[in-house]
Amino acid sequence: MRLTFAFILFTCLTFGQEKPIVFYNESGEEISKQKFIKTKDYSKNLDLYFENDTTQIALLVTRQKFGQIDKSTFENLKSYLTELTDKQIDSSQNIVINYLTPFPKKDKNTTLKSGWNVLHRDYLKKLHKIANINQFWINSPECDNLEYNHSKKINWVADKENLFKKLFFPYDVRYGNYILIKPDGKFYYYLGEHGKYEIWKNAEKYFK
Known part of the structure; x- marks a missing residue:
């Protein structure tokens, strides 16, 4: 069945x-x-x-998947990202997207900030040394935990049309996902809890 x-x-x-x-x-x-x-x-x-x-x-x-976005869908995806973020994507750039899921929900009794190392300053610095990369921070529209995830220094942008959910992430897992996309539309994603070291390692392998 x-x-x-x-x-x-x-x-x-x-x-x-x-x-x-x-x-x-x-x-x-x-x-x-x-x-x-x-x-x-x-x-x-x-x-x-x-x-x-x-x-x-x-x-x-x-948790891990390799796939191929067809040309038309990929062009629509890039246009959507540009519309959301005002960042242009040229045809030679790789794309890295950190996607924040709705879970866990906001804890109303805490003022703590996340210690997630993907939010550290050195994450982007090293990532951009790996390849020609355009990085995006995207969150589910249902996410209510942006302040905990350093929204004052990270430009989280809501996936207002749920396009990433429709294309890649139909299931809401905890913490977040990331996706690596090559200029030809080939992609790799990882679901759920992860750190900057995994992204660096997989970006080095995938974008070489």
């Missing part, structure tokens, strides 16, 4: 106790609970949970 995208659209993040649970692997194929638990590996996939009116869903999502 394959899990269709239409099925996912009727789900939500609350996880009731009385409904039966159905488990799926990264390909959307139904598997047993035992295989789900055995296959779950934080270094390779993330376990996400949803429900609809009758069923609870446990789904494994692959």
